[in-house]
Amino acid sequence: MTVSIQEVMTTSPVMPVMVINHLESAVPLAKALVDGGLKVLEITLRTPVALDAIRRIKAEVPGAIVGAGTIINVQTLHAAIEAGAEFIVSPGVTETLLDAALETSVPLLPGVITPSEVMRLLDRGITAMKFFPAEAAGGIPMLKSIGGPLPQVTFCPTGGVNPKNAPEYLALSNVACVGGSWMAPADLVDAGDWAEITRRAAVAAQLKN
Known part of the structure; x- marks a missing residue:
């Protein structure tokens, strides 16, 4: 069953961004993470094992x-979909990537930082976007400003x-969820402290928007 971008955005208030x-x-x-209540997982393609990690998690x-x-071009887009990715997240967007993504049935969450980028995606029928890098790009005040027009x-x-x-982000009317990695920092993952990761995920899952 194909997942919708609405499901991706609203299933959990926090989307774990995972570097495996x-x-x-x-x-x-x-x-x-799932045991803690965070079911939507973003596996970043920043490591050699990322695609295999997607396959294993999907299966198990x-x-x-x-x-x-971290989908940055058509090659990584197709590789991720072939590995079983149910949705795609990009730090930014190019016309080439956008064209290729819209030809698939897999939802795209494209990264934006300016009103012009938002408007360009609206022209293509996209209304769900990743605001990245959030804090560096102006954070909550910037999102409030974009939300006006x-x-x-x-x-x-x-x-x-x-x-x-x-x-504070989740309190904004134009924010459905946030992405973050604090639930599973590298030290806890390396230590195999799954109980603490589940505890942190459970706290994050209780955040409301």
Whole structure:
């Protein structure tokens, strides 16, 4: 069953952004996050094992909605889809990538930073976008400003979002969810402290928008 971008954006208030360095960590990490209530997982294509991690999590973690992040060109787009990614996240967007993504049935969450980029995507029928890098790009004040003239767009702010400012982002009317990595930092993953990751995920899952 194909997932919709609405499901991606609204299933959980926080979307874990996962950098998986060791393939053996993929499934226990994903299970820890899902057990905590965070079912939508973005696996970034920043490591050699990322595509295999997507395959394993899809096969072995029931309930997970598995997406691929750091999609920067057509090659990574197709590789992620072939690995089983149910949605695609990009840090920015090019016309070439956009054309290729819209030819597939896989939802795209494209990264934007300016009103002009938002308007260009609106022209192509896209209303759900990633605001990245959120804090560096002006954060909450910037999203409020964009929301004035462009209220039809829903954002997932990512980049610099943490447990302290996440509730402020989620309180905005044009924010459906936030992306972050604080639930599963590298030290906890390396230590295999899945219980603490589940605890952090459970706290994040209780955040409201």
